[in-house]
Each structure stands twice: as C-alpha cells, then as structure tokens.
Amino acid sequence: MLSDVCPLCGSKCNIERAQNYTDYSFIKCEKKNCYPIKVHNSINNAEKKEVRKRYNLIYEFLLTHKAVELNGAPQYFHFFFDPDYAEDYTKPPVFINIADYINTYPNNISEKLDRILANLSIKYPNIGDEFFFYNMPISLMFIESGDASGEMPALVKYLTDLDYIETNKNIRFPVIVNGAEITRIEKLFVISAKGWQRISEFRQDNRKNKNVFVAMSFAERNLPVRKAIKQGIIDAGFSPSVMDEMIHNKQIVPEMFRLIKECRLLVMDITEPNYGAYMEAGYAMGLSKEIIVSCREEIYHKKDYKDALEEKAFKPHFDIAQKQVLVWKDPADLTKKLSEWIKYLFS
Ligand SMILES: [Zn+2]
DSSP states (O other): OOOSBOTTTSSBEEEEEOSSOTTEEEEEESSTTSOOEEEEHHHHSSOHHHHHHHHHHHHHHHHHSOOOEETTEEOOOEEEOOTTOOOOTTSOTTEEEGGGTGGGSOOSHHHHHHHHHHHHHHHSOSTTOOBOSTTOOTTTTTOOSSOHHHHHHHHHHHHHHTTSEEEEEEEEEEEEETTEEEEEEEEEEEEOHHHHHHHHHHHHOGGGOOEEEEEOOOOGGGHHHHHHHHHHHHHTTOEEEEHHHHOOSGGGHHHHHHHHHHOSEEEEEOSSOOHHHHHHHHHHHHTTOEEEEEEEHHHHTOOOOSSHHHHHHHSOOTTGGGOOEEEESSHHHHHHHHHHHHHHHHO
C-alpha cells in the first residue's frame, strides 16, 4: 500500500523505517504544512478503501490534537490499528490506535460533508480565509478512493450547492506539467456565513459527539478492566478517550479538562480507589455530562473490611449524585453491559 505518495495529502513523500520502533514506517511528506507521521504496518493491512478511511481519521486526529511534547521536543504520533490491543505501559504516550476511532467514521454523505467543513474551518479558521481545492489534502476531504480526481470535484460541488462554501474569485499560478510551466486557474473559496453557521450547529450537535471519557485507576492490574470498558464503548459505536494513553505527565491537566469538556459521556469505574477519577467525574457532573458509574460485583457487595480505616480507604463511594451503578461480574460482562447501557442512553 505504501508508495512515495503521502497517504494524507497525495503529494510526494519519503518513507523510512522508524528508528526506535522498526515495525513502523516514518512517512515524511514533502509538503511543508503536512504532517510527518509514523505508521504501523497494521494501518495498511486492509483493503484499499478501508485503509483510506484509516488515513482520513488519522488526518482528522492530527488536525484536532496538539503534538505531545517530551522534554521540550514535539513527539511524532505513532498510528496503529489493533481492535484487540492490550495496552503497553513501556511505550511513550504517542501511540494512537485507530481501531478506537473507526466507529466514528462518517457513514453517509451529509455526515461526511459536515466533517469536511469542520476540517476546513480548522485549517482556515478566520472568516474570509481563502483556499482552493487544487492540492487540497485528500484526507481533509475524506476521499476514499485512491484517485481524488473524481471524488474531489463532486465533494466541492456538494459543499457549494449547500452554500457552505462560496467563490467569486479566481487565482492564477504557475505549475510545472511534464517539464513545462503552465498557468493554472483555480477558483478561490471561502467558508460562507451559512457554512460557519453549520459548523457552529455541528459543534453543538451533541448527537454527533461520539467521545467518551474514561475515568479510572491506571494501575497495571486494572488493564483488563480498561480494555473491557474501551471495548464496551467501541461496541456501542463511540470512541473512548483514556487519558494516560495519550499523555501522562502533569502538564496535561488542561488537555484532560478539554477532553472532559468535549465528551458526551464519562464512564467511571470505582472498583479500584482513585481520587483522580472522582475529581474528573465531579468536573463532568458540573458540566451536566452523562455519567456511568461501574463497579465489580464482589467489591460492590463487600462488607468485611478489617476496620473503619480500611473501609474508608477502599470502599467505593456509591453515592455519586445518586447514580445507578453498573455492577459487573467479569470483564466480558462489563463490556456487554456497558455497551448496552450506552446504546440505551443515546438511542
Ligand atoms: Zn502529505
């Protein structure tokens, strides 16, 4: 699948083997405003259209996420695709599993046009910012076929027909075709007033928000629970944000607040005591977010604490705003119940 064409923008790129993680390819695009990324073979291991979808999600991820810094240096994101991923604490927090996002892929043309418009508004954030579609990154446009020449004009036409974008100017610039310089004329577009209105509706349209924030203990023995929660969220057609997967140093508190602010639902597991999780849930509650509280059955019913001190330290607080608690037997049970609960809440 990988060639010397950048899978994000369609320009020429260089592909090297990544130095530290040799099962990753380092895609360095020639275009200045494109993103250098590291990509695991698993991303490319699917049929063509599916692979295009993954890169489209990668591009959207890059547009909407700031690069993580480690010791002052920005880190490249490492993208992989593994629906059965068991988290690995030895890896730095820049590994992004696109399998967690695939359920959020726009599955009809109107959703796709909304998402393209949202991408354009991030790339051209000011009212009156002009752009043209010649050389527009194929992933920004959610193009799924290898050949943009058919899909791109159709999408531009739809966006124009809906009055989301408008044009009343042309731009001329020289391009080299087969060694000869020719003048190209392209229409210059701006996002229209209606387009900006649509973007603001879209951002407020909670029904399209698929983000679920997971608040819980990050202790290693808790990994099967995290995995079960993530799977339950994915099975329900949502996408989980688990904080320390992205970043787990202290500078990321603002990032955590942003993720909670932007989530549709927070899932909190209280089987293991964790103050951070209660704090996160409290913040989400203040923002009137939906919250699901879950707990393992034996802990939920546990009565035989050694003394009051132990009980205080380890007994989960069930009185979180009188929330009903999702009580689960084992990770498989948790996945199933959580997915059903989320579907029930949002259907
Ligand atoms: Zn590129």
